Amino acid sequence: MINKARPVIVVGAGPVGLCLALALSQAGLPVVLIESATDAGFLDQVPRAGTNHPPTLEMFDRIGLYEKIEPRGLVAPVFHYWDRADQQLVAAFDHISLKDDTKFPYVLQCERIKIVEEAMKMAKVDPLIDVMLGTTFLSFEQTADGVDAKIAAEDGTHRVIDGSYIVSAEGARSAVRRQLGIEFEGFTYPDRTLNIEVAYDFKKHGYADRNYISDPGEWSNLFHWVGPPDIWRVHFPTKPDEDPEKLTSPAELQGRLRRFLDMGSDFEVRGSNLYTVHQRVAAKFRAGRALLVGDAAHVNSPIGGMGMNSGIHDAFNLADKLIAIARGEADESVLDRYERQRRQIAIEHTQAQTMRNKRILNETDPVIRRKNHDELKKSAEDPVLARQFMLRASLINSIREAEAIL
Numbered sequence: 001m002i003n004k005a006r007p008v009i010v011v012g013a014g015p016v017g018l019c020l021a022l023a024l025s026q027a028g029l030p031v032v033l034i035e036s037a038t039d040a041g042f043l044d045q046v047p048r049a050g051t052n053h054p055p056t057l058e059m060f061d062r063i064g065l066y067e068k069i070e071p072r073g074l075v076a077p078v079f080h081y082w083d084r085a086d087q088q089l090v091a092a093f094d095h096i097s098l099k100d101d102t103k104f105p106y107v108l109q110c111e112r113i114k115i116v117e118e119a120m121k122m123a124k125v126d127p128l129i130d131v132m133l134g135t136t137f138l139s140f141e142q143t144a145d146g147v148d149a150k151i152a153a154e155d156g157t158h159r160v161i162d163g164s165y166i167v168s169a170e171g172a173r174s175a176v177r178r179q180l181g182i183e184f185e186g187f188t189y190p191d192r193t194l195n196i197e198v199a200y201d202f203k204k205h206g207y208a209d210r211n212y213i214s215d216p217g218e219w220s221n222l223f224h225w226v227g228p229p230d231i232w233r234v235h236f237p238t239k240p241d242e243d244p245e246k247l248t249s250p251a252e253l254q255g256r257l258r259r260f261l262d263m264g265s266d267f268e269v270r271g272s273n274l275y276t277v278h279q280r281v282a283a284k285f286r287a288g289r290a291l292l293v294g295d296a297a298h299v300n301s302p303i304g305g306m307g308m309n310s311g312i313h314d315a316f317n318l319a320d321k322l323i324a325i326a327r328g329e330a331d332e333s334v335l336d337r338y339e340r341q342r343r344q345i346a347i348e349h350t351q352a353q354t355m356r357n358k359r360i361l362n363e364t365d366p367v368i369r370r371k372n373h374d375e376l377k378k379s380a381e382d383p384v385l386a387r388q389f390m391l392r393a394s395l396i397n398s399i400r401e402a403e404a405i406l
């Protein structure tokens with residue numbers, strides 16, 4: 001039986017918190033969704049990418065979100081590996097090799113901001129979701145059968161709300177995780193990544209909508225996003241001690257872009273930013289009635305587009321368990337299984353794969369580079385190997401592996 005009196009408290013209306021709230025409410029569970037951004041400022045967020053892999057699209061479809069974001073995104077079945085040093089296409093992978101594995105044999109390039117905008121519209125009209133914008137979570141206490149969360153409204157007033165569970169979807173700086181003293185184990189790369197947004201059609205030069213470009217000196221990622229105007233994001237490595245102002249100066253940005261592709265004139269740069277990359281996983285994803293999901297539980301390099309995807313997979317995994325508990329179909333021990341499944345995937349799949357992706361792009365040893373490229377080429381050209389490669393890259397394997405963890 002579903003307990004309508006005590007909502008699940010979800011902290012953070014990023015893509016993970018919103019998906020969790022919608023999955024719970026659609027199964028009849030009430031939710032209080034706490035978000036520190038105000039209604040007026042909600043869409044005023046730093047742009048972050050959003051390569052949405054097939055299992056994530058299946059999850060969006062389950063809550064009715066896919067049909068809202070598909071028209072705002074770009075269906076991209078193919079991605080490329082390039083060798084910048086030799087100016088050569090190394091391998092082209094096509095999601096069509098997954099046509100028997102998923103309803104969505106492609107990625108949807110749709111930025112995080114569009115996803116949260118559409119999901120927030122759905123949450124606001126959902127009668128079982130109490131959306132509390134402009135509200136910041138402060139701390140919580142838990143007993144054997146519930147939680148009390150202390151929150152601050154925009155005007156600074158505090159109040160306490162009562163719930164059955166508290167789920168931190170607050171992102172990497174999770175206050176719930178810090179209150180619980182759960183260690184965020186891992187490391188931070190000393191160098192930052194430079195993201196430049198350019199209004200230019202790189203397809204004219206043979207690139208796909210998603211490109212991973214290896215180079216011993218200056219690797220890149222190149223991704224296409226729907227406009228208007230259409231934007232391509234180009235990522236470059238930087239050195240740890242480089243001055244951020246110099247790195248993002250117009251001359252430096254044009255210099256980087258023209259070294260990458262010289263058309264004899266300047267590019268139309270639409271924006272740029274530097275970001276720090278962490279590889280960290282929380283030591284625990286559960287402490288009694290408190291649970292961690294998404295970036296609150298794990299953060300990783302964006303090479304491979306896995307952070308938001310794996311966070312959304314956490315949300316649906318946890319939603320199914322909270323729904324089963326509420327319906328009396330499972331006891332609370334399933335929440336420990338949530339931790340076992342999603343923590344192992346975060347370490348052995350997401351973190352391992354994104355670290356491997358970075359190593360392939362910035363490998364300097366010519367023999368290893370050649371070997372990496374030969375393997376990629378072989379994988380792309382052999383249909384059996386291509387499907388195996390794509391099952392891993394698309395995160396379908398990570399979902400199947402999680403199911404096998406008891």
Ligand SMILES: Cc1cc2nc3c(=O)[nH]c(=O)nc-3n(C[C@H](O)[C@H](O)[C@H](O)COP(=O)(O)OP(=O)(O)OC[C@H]3O[C@@H](n4cnc5c(N)ncnc54)[C@H](O)[C@@H]3O)c2cc1C
Pocket residue numbers: 011012013014015016017034035036037047048049050051052112135136137138169170171172175195275293294295296302304305306307308309310311
């Ligand atoms: C440059 C870049 C590119 C990326 N590209 C990709 C990609 O292509 N694919 C991919 O899968 N991932 C990508 N990622 C990672 C992705 O953006 C994150 O993994 C994802 O946004 C995490 O979602 P989340 O909902 O867990 O947390 P967030 O998106 O960080 O959302 C957390 C929310 O919680 C709110 N909040 C925080 N603290 C409180 C509090 N105390 N009280 C109330 N509210 C609070 C915040 O305001 C925010 O709205 C990229 C990241 C970067 C930096």
